[in-house]
Amino acid sequence: MRKFVLIPxxxxxxxxxxxxxxxxxxxxxxxxxxxxxxxYHVHADRIPMLGLVSLVAQASTHDGVRGMHVAEIEDxxxxxxxxxxxxxxAEKLGSGWERVIRETSRNGGDQTLIFMRPEGSRMxxxxxxxxxxxxxxxxxxxxxxHLREKIGEYGHRD
Amino acid sequence: xxxxxxVWVLAMAAIAVPAVAQNGLPLPxxxxxxxAARASNVTEVTLGKNMLGFAAKFMDGKDKDDEAAxxxxxxxxxxxxxSYEFDKEGQYSAVxxxxxxxxxxxGGEWSSIxxxxxxxxxxxxxxxxxxxxxxxxxxxxxxxEPKELSIVLILGPVKMEDLSKLSGIGGLGxxxxxxxxxxxNKDKDKAKGPKAKGGGDE
Numbered sequence: 001m002r003k004f005v006l007i008p009x010x011x012x013x014x015x016x017x018x019x020x021x022x023x024x025x026x027x028x029x030x031x032x033x034x035x036x037x038x039x040y041h042v043h044a045d046r047i048p049m050l051g052l053v054s055l056v057a058q059a060s061t062h063d064g065v066r067g068m069h070v071a072e073i074e075d076x077x078x079x080x081x082x083x084x085x086x087x088x089x090a091e092k093l094g095s096g097w098e099r100v101i102r103e104t105s106r107n108g109g110d111q112t113l114i115f116m117r118p119e120g121s122r123m124x125x126x127x128x129x130x131x132x133x134x135x136x137x138x139x140x141x142x143x144x145x146h147l148r149e150k151i152g153e154y155g156h157r158d
Numbered sequence: 159x160x161x162x163x164x165v166w167v168l169a170m171a172a173i174a175v176p177a178v179a180q181n182g183l184p185l186p187x188x189x190x191x192x193x194a195a196r197a198s199n200v201t202e203v204t205l206g207k208n209m210l211g212f213a214a215k216f217m218d219g220k221d222k223d224d225e226a227a228x229x230x231x232x233x234x235x236x237x238x239x240x241s242y243e244f245d246k247e248g249q250y251s252a253v254x255x256x257x258x259x260x261x262x263x264x265g266g267e268w269s270s271i272x273x274x275x276x277x278x279x280x281x282x283x284x285x286x287x288x289x290x291x292x293x294x295x296x297x298x299x300x301x302x303e304p305k306e307l308s309i310v311l312i313l314g315p316v317k318m319e320d321l322s323k324l325s326g327i328g329g330l331g332x333x334x335x336x337x338x339x340x341x342x343n344k345d346k347d348k349a350k351g352p353k354a355k356g357g358g359d360e
Contacts, residue, residue, distance in 0.1 A: 098209055102202040106195075118212045144216040 029069045029126070029139045031092040036135070039088060040078040044071040044137070064146035073135040080108040080130065089113055089128060097126065121145075187261035189254055190240065193307065196249050197242040205237040207314075234314035247280075247304040255302050258309070259284050262298050280304050287316075294318065 033044050047053065047070050054068040082104035090099060093115055101114040115126040119141055126139045194200050205213070210231045217228035231237075244250065262268045263286065272285035281303050288296030294317075299310040 098206055099204060100209060101204075102200075104194075104200050106198050110199075116209060118208065123212070144213075148216055 028093045028097070029071075029137070031094075032089055032126075032128075033071045033137055035088055035092050036073070036137070040076065040080070042073045042076055042078065042135075044073045046071055062146065064143050064150065065140050067139070067141040069137075069139040071137040073137075074133070076130060076133050076135045080111060082108055082111055085111055085128075085130075086113060089115070089126075093126060097124070186240070187258060189257040189261065190309075193242050193250055193254060196244065197307075198245045199241075199243040201239075201241040201243075203237070203239040207235050210234050210237065230317055234312060234316075236311075236313045238309075238311040238313075240309045242307040244305045244307075249305075250302075250307060252282075255282060255284075255300065255307070258300055259286075262286055268296070268298060288313075 036042065037044055050068065050070060054066065057068055058066040082102075086099070086102060090097070096117040097115040098117065099113065100116050101112065103112040104110070109131070111128070111130040113126075113128040117124040121143070122141050123144050124139070124141050127137070129136050214228045214232045217224045217231075242250070263270070267288050267290075268286040269289060270284065271287050272283060274283040276282065282300075283302070284298075284300040286298040286300075287294050288298075293315065295313075295315055297310075297312045297316050299308075301308040301310075
């Protein structure tokens with residue numbers, strides 16, 4: 001019986017700090033999402049137990065990906081000015097982030113923003129994608145070395 | 159009177175030189191704002207010096223192509239790509255292309271090295287180079303197709319022989335064409351060599 005009690009306790013002991021840490025370091029991410037919620041009057045769904053998901057992703061990719069943050073906004077029907085959205089994200093993400101890619105459609109219905117920042121030997125990536133009345137916001141830390149190796153596996157060989 | 163002339167000359171020079179953003183890349187010309195409003199899709203890729211330096215660290219030094227690309231991007235100040243896609247033909251004119259071209263030429267540092275016009279298809283390609291102390295220090299490519307307009311701006315010391323190695327980077331596919339540009343058999347108008355500033359313009 002003791003063993004059965006210990007398993008959930010150990011699980012909680014492991015999961016809680018992971019969730020707390022994952023939420024704690026995401027100041028920029030959370031600020032961006034809450035600013036979008038306020039500005040466009042929408043509600044973002046946070047994925048439950050994302051800290052644990054992030055941990056699993058970290059293990060399964062051999063530390064290739066870590067620190068995942070995901071928010072999904074469904075029923076996004078507000079009119080979007082690409083310039084304004086870009087400014088809002090850049091402001092709330094904070095310093096160190098550089099916008100690398102921006103794709104925008106004329107009616108504002110499709111928007112893609114990719115920001116990056118060096119994090120030691122890793123690369124922080126922030127991706128915002130709006131299309132088909134759904135907005136997805138993702139932030140993660142990737143190991144470029146690992147990523148290059150993985151991409152190489154699927155690359156063209158002469 | 160001399161002072162007034164001096165002030166006027168300085169003011170004109172300030173207007174003529176493209177404005178520079180905080181990341182060292184020139185700010186988009188006013189024409190680009192108009193184009194963006196008309197385009198159905200706009201894609202921008204901006205790689206500053208920091209990001210290029212960081213990317214270079216992770217390029218495979220063992221691969222010959224990667225090694226050349228790594229060497230090239232390590233010294234660059236930035237890469238900037240803009241692509242405007244239009245729903246139908248005729249949503250931009252040759253005048254818009256000329257305005258874009260002259261925006262860069264106005265600073266006096268950029269020399270036209272390739273100017274190609276295909277009268278049948280309406281396609282055109284402009285390549286300009288920035289020379290500093292006789293060395294290439296920037297490259298500007300303007301590629302116009304009936305429904306797409308692409309701008310590539312590379313700032314920093316540029317090695318022409320290594321440029322095609324960058325064509326694998328998103329949006330820089332047009333650089334791969336530069337190598338084989340001389341073999342195209344089209345109705346064209348070209349001026350080669352950095353000294354040919356404005357040459358070939360009719």
